[in-house]
Amino acid sequence: xxxxxxxxxxxxxxxxxxxxxxxxxxxxxxxxxxxxxxxxxxxxxxxxxxxxxxxxxxxxxxxxxxxxxxxxxxxxxxxxxxxxxxxxxxxxxxxxxxxxxxxxxxxxxxxxxxxxxxxxxxxxxxxxxxxxxxxxxxxxxxxxxxxxxxxxxxxxxxxxxxxxxxxxxxxxxxxxxxxxxxxxxxxxxxxxxxxxxxxxxxxxxxxxxxxxxxxxxxxxxxxxxxxxxxxxxxxxxxxxxxxxxxxxxxxxxxxxxxxxxxxxxxxxxxxxxxxxxxxxxxxxxxxxx
Numbered sequence: 001x002x003x004x005x006x007x008x009x010x011x012x013x014x015x016x017x018x019x020x021x022x023x024x025x026x027x028x029x030x031x032x033x034x035x036x037x038x039x040x041x042x043x044x045x046x047x048x049x050x051x052x053x054x055x056x057x058x059x060x061x062x063x064x065x066x067x068x069x070x071x072x073x074x075x076x077x078x079x080x081x082x083x084x085x086x087x088x089x090x091x092x093x094x095x096x097x098x099x100x101x102x103x104x105x106x107x108x109x110x111x112x113x114x115x116x117x118x119x120x121x122x123x124x125x126x127x128x129x130x131x132x133x134x135x136x137x138x139x140x141x142x143x144x145x146x147x148x149x150x151x152x153x154x155x156x157x158x159x160x161x162x163x164x165x166x167x168x169x170x171x172x173x174x175x176x177x178x179x180x181x182x183x184x185x186x187x188x189x190x191x192x193x194x195x196x197x198x199x200x201x202x203x204x205x206x207x208x209x210x211x212x213x214x215x216x217x218x219x220x221x222x223x224x225x226x227x228x229x230x231x232x233x234x235x236x237x238x239x240x241x242x243x244x245x246x247x248x249x250x251x252x253x254x255x256x257x258x259x260x261x262x263x264x265x266x267x268x269x270x271x272x273x274x275x276x277x278x279x280x281x282x283x284x285x286x287x288x289x
Contacts, residue, residue, distance in 0.1 A: 007060065010053070016037070032047055084154065086117050118133075123165065
């Protein structure tokens with residue numbers, strides 16, 4: 001059902017053929033869809049029932065209700081409350097945290113703050129993905145008004161987040177595969193990346209980071225602050241990032257160290273727990289047999 005806004009109740013999907021449909025056609029009256037398979041050489045005729053989709057959309061709720069239900073815990077959950085807090089904290093930051101002037105309460109934040117809130121709630125888009133999201137909102141009304149959108153409200157932000165977040169989050173296996181490709185086996189048999197190579201890769205591969213950007217990120221991630229309240233590496237020399245990592249990061253970095261100790265994410269711990277439970281389950285079943 002148009003417009004396409006990410007509401008799952010406004011669309012319906014079926015698996016027509018196990019290897020995918022090689023072609024399809026619609027009857028002139030729109031009542032039937034004909035699909036042709038591939039290797040299995042099957043041909044299917046499907047009856048279209050638009051009333052069923054209308055009913056599903058109606059039962060799914062109006063306005064933002066379907067989107068709230070897609071958030072962890074729903075409208076009353078902890079995740080939504082945190083998202084709301086981050087959203088309004090950004091407003092305070094834009095007006096100045098220590099300002100004595102009267103606050104201008106708003107329901108919107110500038111588009112350039114979208115990445116900050118996304119990352120605060122655990123979605124880490126690439127720079128290319130960020131540009132796509134911002135452009136999606138910026139030009140959303142251009143065809144109708146001829147003007148660019150410069151801000152976004154909480155409801156539209158939730159839709160944007162739901163439509164762009166990874167369907168299954170950030171799995172530990174994805175990071176482990178990267179270490180398999182980029183790393184080497186150490187004496188213990190673990191797949192690791194050398195600390196120097198780690199810095200080099202971040203500055204030379206993919207969306208490269210500058211020395212200053214890398215030092216600033218590592219300073220924040222590792223919790224280093226100067227006595228004056230600023231970053232210890234506000235003014236970085238050519239070895240700023242190396243000096244920081246030598247003190248805070250081991251010479252050999254595993255995927256688990258990278259995720260848990262550097263990024264501070266919990267997925268490594270949860271993966272370890274699941275793996276341990278599986279191993280204990282196998283040992284238990286083996287002892288029973």
